[in-house]
Amino acid sequence: MSKSQNQKLKLVYLLKILLENTDEENVMPMNKIISCLAQYGIVAERKSVYDDIECLRLIGYDIICQKGKNIGYYIGEREFELAELKLLVDSVQSSKFITKKKTTQLIQKLESLTSKFYGKQLQRQVYVSDRVKSINETIYYNVDTLHNAITDGVKIAFKYYEYNLDKQRQYRNEGNDYIVSPYSLTFSDENYYLIAHYSKNEKLTHFRVDRMDRIRFLDETCEDINTIMKDEIGMDGKSFNLGAYLKKTFDMYGGETQCVEIRCENRLINSVIDKFGEDVRIKKDGEHYFTATFNVAVSPTFYAWIFTFGDKIELISPDDIVSEFIAITKNILEKYSPQCRSAPSSQ
Numbered sequence: 363m364s365k366s367q368n369q370k371l372k373l374v375y376l377l378k379i380l381l382e383n384t385d386e387e388n389v390m391p392m393n394k395i396i397s398c399l400a401q402y403g404i405v406a407e408r409k410s411v412y413d414d415i416e417c418l419r420l421i422g423y424d425i426i427c428q429k430g431k432n433i434g435y436y437i438g439e440r441e442f443e444l445a446e447l448k449l450l451v452d453s454v455q456s457s458k459f460i461t462k463k464k465t466t467q468l469i470q471k472l473e474s475l476t477s478k479f480y481g482k483q484l485q486r487q488v489y490v491s492d493r494v495k496s497i498n499e500t501i502y503y504n505v506d507t508l509h510n511a512i513t514d515g516v517k518i519a520f521k522y523y524e525y526n527l528d529k530q531r532q533y534r535n536e537g538n539d540y541i542v543s544p545y546s547l548t549f550s551d552e553n554y555y556l557i558a559h560y561s562k563n564e565k566l567t568h569f570r571v572d573r574m575d576r577i578r579f580l581d582e583t584c585e586d587i588n589t590i591m592k593d594e595i596g597m598d599g600k601s602f603n604l605g606a607y608l609k610k611t612f613d614m615y616g617g618e619t620q621c622v623e624i625r626c627e628n629r630l631i632n633s634v635i636d637k638f639g640e641d642v643r644i645k646k647d648g649e650h651y652f653t654a655t656f657n658v659a660v661s662p663t664f665y666a667w668i669f670t671f672g673d674k675i676e677l678i679s680p681d682d683i684v685s686e687f688i689a690i691t692k693n694i695l696e697k698y699s700p701q702c703r704s705a706p707s708s709q
Contacts, residue, residue: 368403375402376414380425380437385477389434437477444480447472451484458552459501459572501554501572505547508556508571510579512544517582521575533575542567543584548608557608559590566591566607622683623655624668625676637667653678665690 368375379398384390390398392408399406415425415435424438442450454460454468473481511518519539523531542558545566549555554571566587591602625647626634634642634654643655658664660683668675668687677687 369405371402372399372404372406372410373414373417375399375404376411377418377423380418380423380435382478384434384436385480386436386438388477388479389428389432389436391434395435440476442475444476444483447476447480447484459554461501464502500575504571504574504577505554507577507579508544508547512546514579515584517541517543517580517584518577519580520577522569523573523575531575540569541580542569543587545584545587546604546608547571557604559585559587564590619657619659620680620683621655621657622660622664622680623653623678625651625653625678626671627674628652630671630674633671660686 376395376399379395380390383398392411395411396406396408399411419425424440425435426438427433427435450472451469454465454472457465460468469484473484476484508518519541521533521537522535522540523533526532540560542556542560544556544558546557547554548557556569556571556574557566558569559565560567587604588602591607624634628650631644631652634644638654638656638658641656645653645655647653665687668677677684
């Protein structure tokens with residue numbers, strides 16, 4: 363590229379220099395700016411650079427001239443503050459569904475949104491190697507494809523797999539396609555799920571997006587969700603509330619929705635509200651306990667949550683759920699009885 367062509371790009375290179383090399387703690391004096399422009403083959407005088415900086419200010423860039431002992435220019439307010447970028451980096455590196463390779467790529471892109479000096483602070487937050495990460499590199503494209511299908515209201519076909527003991531993919535449904543009507547994507551328990559209707563099931567089915575393969579659009583319109591879920595139409599008698607349904611299904615694990623009551627120690631109030639929301643009905647029960655009543659899809663996941671708190675939570679009603687929980691507890695205890703632990707394992 364000739365010097366005359368470089369001169370035409372002076373404003374662009376000036377902005378690049380300031381964005382990459384300056385921030386509130388790292389200002390760049392005018393002589394350094396002129397020197398950096400020269401490295402791009404651009405000859406610049408102070409007055410012309412002053413004019414260019416003013417042009418950049420006029421179109422919205424927050425270029426600040428610092429006075430005093432350490433005189434110079436720097437980019438002030440940016441699209442993202444450093445604290446916001448750190449939050450995004452933490453979110454990316456802690457997301458199980460994002461692979462290690464994609465995590466590194468995304469964080470590098472986030473670093474480009476600040477100065478190289480602040481970018482180093484983002485690098486120091488990266489501890490990717492010790493995180494459990496997805497190995498499915500196509501999940502990002504799957505999510506985008508599914509969003510498009512949901513927006514367009516068309517059915518999709520895909521293959522669905524799980525892993526065998528050799529850690530190899532094993533397709534379900536005898537390797538045949540699942541053909542479904544997609545309605546929504548949700549994020550739960552560190553995984554993306556597709557909420558859809560599969561013809562072999564009466565109501566809605568949940569598919570892990572990272573286990574979906576070879577997704578493609580079909581030239582068929584989605585079935586009406588209100589027809590499929592007609593037994594759960596909302597109070598208005600017209601439409602099915604998908605948001606309420608997702609809340610009740612408790613972390614994407616199915617089960618019959620029932621009204622459940624539990625008795626908890628007072629210190630668990632935050633855990634209960636975090637899990638079931640502020641709509642949960644709370645009633646004081648003496649000085650140290652409270653009862654909570656809520657609707658939940660009773661499932662192994664719900665029982666596991668109860669187990670988490672040991673004797674700090676007691677399942678009170680309904681009676682059939684209490685009996686089922688007691689039976690599960692007894693089966694677990696029997697696994698650890700002295701007779702079972704001393705018995706030789708079957709081959």
